[in-house]
Amino acid sequence: MRLAEDDTWSDIFSKILVEHVEPKLGQGRLTLLCEYPAPEAALARAKPGDPRVAERFEVYACGVELANGFGELTNAGEQRRRFGLAMDEKQRRYGERYPLDEDFLAAVGKMPDASGVALGFDRLVMLASGASRVDQVIWTPPAGET
Numbered sequence: 001m002r003l004a005e006d007d008t009w010s011d012i013f014s015k016i017l018v019e020h021v022e023p024k025l026g027q028g029r030l031t032l033l034c035e036y037p038a039p040e041a042a043l044a045r046a047k048p049g050d051p052r053v054a055e056r057f058e059v060y061a062c063g064v065e066l067a068n069g070f071g072e073l074t075n076a077g078e079q080r081r082r083f084g085l086a087m088d089e090k091q092r093r094y095g096e097r098y099p100l101d102e103d104f105l106a107a108v109g110k111m112p113d114a115s116g117v118a119l120g121f122d123r124l125v126m127l128a129s130g131a132s133r134v135d136q137v138i139w140t141p142p143a144g145e146t
Contacts, residue, residue, distance in 0.1 A: 006093065010039050026060030033058045042082050044070035055115070064126055069117030076109030 001015055025031040034057040038046055041054030055071035073079050080100065087097040125137040 008089070010037075013037065013040065022060065022065065023063040026062050026064065026066075031060045033060065041070060042086065043073055043079075045073045045075070062127055064123050065120070066123045066127075067117050067119040069115065071115040072111065072113070074108060074111045074113060076105050079108050080105055 001019055003012065003015070007015075025033060035047060035050075035053040036044070036056040038052060038054045041056040044054040044056040047053045047055050057069050058065050059067040073082075083100050083105075087100070091097045122134055122137055125131070126134060129137060131137045
């Protein structure tokens with residue numbers, strides 16, 4: 001695993017997860033990975049009683065992430081704080097930052113408690129067809145490619 005001098009704890013966590021853990025998940029049975037570290041779940045609310053982890057989960061089969069879900073963060077102040085930290089990191093790494101989406105933050109503050117899950121149809125096609133990469137089952141080229 002390659003590490004850069006400026007890798008954060010979050011970068012290292014993601015690299016370990018993607019390179020060493022995810023490929024082994026869901027082998028022989030569906031696997032549910034839950035309670036992600038809070039910094040790895042920017043839009044998810046913290047777990048009641050343990051703010052170190054977020055109400056986030058992913059479902060895996062045969063080393064492929066099929067679905068991603070979480071309890072929505074509906075606290076606009078907390079969401080603003082998290083976005084600010086993300087922009088601070090972007091500034092540190094790349095020398096730029098984006099303005100915060102004030103419309104989104106206003107909507108978050110009015111949102112009732114909610115949760116959801118996104119199931120990737122392309123991931124299901126990968127499993128059904130035996131494809132090893134998602135680009136093998138996408139029927140339209142990515143933007144910018146012809």
